[in-house]
Amino acid sequence: MAAPAPSNNNRKVLGRxxxxxxxxxxxxxxxxxxxxxxxxxAAVTALIWxxxxxxxxxxxxxxxxxxxxxxxxxxxxxxxxDGLLAVFFFVAGIELKRELVAGDLRDPKAAALPVVAxxxxxxxxxLVYFLTNAFGGGSMDGWAVPTATDIAFxxxxxxxxxxxxxxxxxxFLLTLAVVDDLxxxxxxxxxxxxxxxxxxxxGAVLGLxxxxxxxxxxxxxxxxxxxxxxxxxxLMYNSGVHATIAGVAMGLMLRCxxxxxxxxxxxxxxxxxxxxxxxGLAVPLFALFSAGVIVSGGALGDVFTxxxxxxxVLGLVVGKxxxxxxGTWLAARFTKAELNEDLAWPDVFAVASLAGIGFTVSLxxxxxAFSEDPLLTDEIKAAVLIGxxxxxxxxxVLLKIRNAKYRKLYEDEERDDDLDGxxxxxxxxxxxxxxxxxAIYEKKAAEHRRRAEVSGGEREDGAGPA
Numbered sequence: 055m056a057a058p059a060p061s062n063n064n065r066k067v068l069g070r071x072x073x074x075x076x077x078x079x080x081x082x083x084x085x086x087x088x089x090x091x092x093x094x095x096a097a098v099t100a101l102i103w104x105x106x107x108x109x110x111x112x113x114x115x116x117x118x119x120x121x122x123x124x125x126x127x128x129x130x131x132x133x134x135x136d137g138l139l140a141v142f143f144f145v146a147g148i149e150l151k152r153e154l155v156a157g158d159l160r161d162p163k164a165a166a167l168p169v170v171a172x173x174x175x176x177x178x179x180x181l182v183y184f185l186t187n188a189f190g191g192g193s194m195d196g197w198a199v200p201t202a203t204d205i206a207f208x209x210x211x212x213x214x215x216x217x218x219x220x221x222x223x224x225x226f227l228l229t230l231a232v233v234d235d236l237x238x239x240x241x242x243x244x245x246x247x248x249x250x251x252x253x254x255x256x257g258a259v260l261g262l263x264x265x266x267x268x269x270x271x272x273x274x275x276x277x278x279x280x281x282x283x284x285x286x287x288x289l290m291y292n293s294g295v296h297a298t299i300a301g302v303a304m305g306l307m308l309r310c311x312x313x314x315x316x317x318x319x320x321x322x323x324x325x326x327x328x329x330x331x332x333x334g335l336a337v338p339l340f341a342l343f344s345a346g347v348i349v350s351g352g353a354l355g356d357v358f359t360x361x362x363x364x365x366x367v368l369g370l371v372v373g374k375x376x377x378x379x380x381g382t383w384l385a386a387r388f389t390k391a392e393l394n395e396d397l398a399w400p401d402v403f404a405v406a407s408l409a410g411i412g413f414t415v416s417l418x419x420x421x422x423a424f425s426e427d428p429l430l431t432d433e434i435k436a437a438v439l440i441g442x443x444x445x446x447x448x449x450x451v452l453l454k455i456r457n458a459k460y461r462k463l464y465e466d467e468e469r470d471d472d473l474d475g476x477x478x479x480x481x482x483x484x485x486x487x488x489x490x491x492x493a494i495y496e497k498k499a500a501e502h503r504r505r506a507e508v509s510g511g512e513r514e515d516g517a518g519p520a
Contacts, residue, residue, distance in 0.1 A: 086228075089333020090210025093413070096338035097345040097439070104346030115343040125292045134343045135418055138336035140287055140301035142414070145332045146235040147305020148325040153232055155311050156319075167385045168226065172233035174381025175409060176201040179373030183365035190361025195423045196434055198241045200369025200441065202415035205231035206333055207442065208408050215450045220463040222394060223405050230378065230409055238415045239302050246422040248294040255293035258300060261286035266307050269320075296422070337414055344417045345439065347432045354440070356433060363437035366420075370410045370441030371448070378406035396463055404452035410445030412438060 104111045120126040120133070128136065153159040159169070179200040187194055205228060212219060219227075265282055283304060291297035310321035318326070357363040382402050386393065393399065420434040453460070 086206045086329075086333055087209040087213050089330075089337060090206035090208070091213060092334055092338040093204075093206050093341050094210045094214075096341040097413070100342050100344070100346035101349065101439075105349055108346075108348060111346050115346070124288060126288060131343045134340040135421060136291055136297040137287070138340050139414070139418060140298045141328065141332045141336040142301070142340075143235070143239065143298040144301035144305045145325060145329050146232070146239070147302040148308055148310065148321050148328075149232050149305075150236050150302075151306050151308060152310040152319075152321060152325070153229065157229075159229070159233075163389070166389060167382060167391070168229040169233055170385040171226075171378050171381040171406075172230050172237070174384070175203070175230065175374055175378035175406070176234065176237055178377030178380070179369035182369045182373035186365035186368055187361045190364070192361025192365065193424075193430075196362050196366060196420065198238075198245065199416050199420045199423060199434060199438065200366050200373060200412060201234075201241070202238050202412040202419065203231050203234045203374070203409040204411050204413035204415065204442070206337060207413045207446075208411045211408065211411065211446045211450060212453075215454060218457070218461045218464040219405075219453070220396070220460060223397070223401065223460075227405055227409065234409075235415070238419070239299065242296045242419065242422065243299050246296055246419070250294045251292055254289045255295065258286050258289035258293055258295075261289060262300075262303055262307070265304055269307055269309065298418075340414065341417075344421065345413075345435065347435045347439070349436065354436070357437050357440055360433065362430065363433050366416075366434060366437035367441040367444070370412050370416075370438070371407075371444050374410035374412070374445065375403065375407040378409055379403045382406070396459075398456075400452070401456060404449055404456070407445055407452060408449035410449070411442045413442050416442075 100111075115131040116129050118127055118129050120128050159165040180197045183197045183200055184194065186192070187196075208227060208231075209224075261282060265279070265286065268278065268282075283300075286304065287297055287300045290300035305321075308319075308321035308324060310319050312319045357367060379399075379402055383399070385391075393402075416438045417435055420438060421431055424431045424434055
């Protein structure tokens with residue numbers, strides 16, 4: 055039975071989600087949380103490996119393999135960054151398409167808040183980096199490094215600290231990350247495209263056109279799409295455009311709206327299949343071969359003394375929190391929307407601070423921005439790790455302060471006393487719900503009376519029920 059949508063939800067900042075959106079967010083975040091824990095384990099493993107057996111770590115990640123005749127004789131590290139992350143961005147493309155056609159972003163009024171918050175959450179960290187390096191005399195090349203948010207790592211932090219955020223805050227964080235990914239993709243495509251090979255680029259565009267045509271003709275079969283996707287990826291890599299753009303483009307082409315008789319759209323079905331591969335394998339392997347930096351007292355000191363690395367740390371810790379919180383407040387102020395009465399503005403600031411965990415995409419952009427300076431690349435990676443760690447600890451403290459309130463909201467959202475599979479909070483305006491609940495309560499009361507009579511009969515004669 056369909057549950058009615060809450061009234062006046064469009065006038066609320068971080069109000070209750072619709073039931074379909076809540077279910078989608080819950081499923082998506084469940085996978086991302088598991089993937090985030092694996093990502094955390096991979097990052098720690100990389101750090102331990104690099105700092106205890108650095109020679110073997112370097113020899114493994116710089117080992118080359120692949121067909122050189124096709125321009126794909128790449129190191130393990132490059133296969134992880136350019137190959138495996140294409141899977142991550144493929145899922146990001148599907149997420150973005152779903153949000154645009156079936157999620158919160160399909161409504162311009164509803165989309166205004168997360169889009170403005172995400173834009174401010176990227177612009178302010180870039181500004182912080184720019185000012186730090188302008189006054190410190192550093193390189194401006196890394197301005198995009200602190201602009202990214204890593205949703206998987208953020209959710210892993212929530213899992214580790216045991217905070218039960220209500221679905222509205224989790225959905226806000228997820229939507230922020232989706233919009234964030236979109237602009238990160240644009241940054242990579244515009245600012246980190248090398249000399250173009252127009253023949254390879256033309257081949258990639260032709261491959262994408264074939265991919266789109268096959269989808270339009272409803273052609274099915276993984277044995278058709280997987281080889282085509284690999285060919286598109288290889289051509290995109292050789293074109294000079296970052297290869298992950300191929301993944302995004304293919305994700306955006308999938309249909310993400312349901313038609314008559316469909317339980318799930320093709321985009322949702324494929325995302326359900328590919329997301330575990332992305333979150334559980336592709337991203338952790340990227341972290342394993344990218345997060346291994348040598349950590350020493352001197353190196354940690356350099357992070358806070360060099361303008362490039364200090365700009366990254368301040369951008370993630372200060373810029374993200376101030377940008378997202380300020381963007382959210384401004385959007386709410388000028389749209390005259392009211393904050394959900396169950397939440398407070400410090401809750402928004404805590405989630406904004408959590409968005410300062412910029413791991414996967416920040417590491418990727420750091421590698422692209424300083425590819426000509428391996429030493430500075432490692433220092434930028436260390437800055438990303440330290441900035442993300444500070445943001446995680448700070449946000450964790452803020453969220454723990456209100457955890458009792460979050461737990462109550464979460465439990466209220468999940469309560470299903472009539473056991474019909476729909477949370478009761480979505481049915482309270484439905485008369486049928488109240489009739490069912492009255493029947494349930496009457497049944498429980500009758501059972502309680504029967505037990506009381508049985509117990510009373512046993513006490514009277516001591517020989518059993520009267």
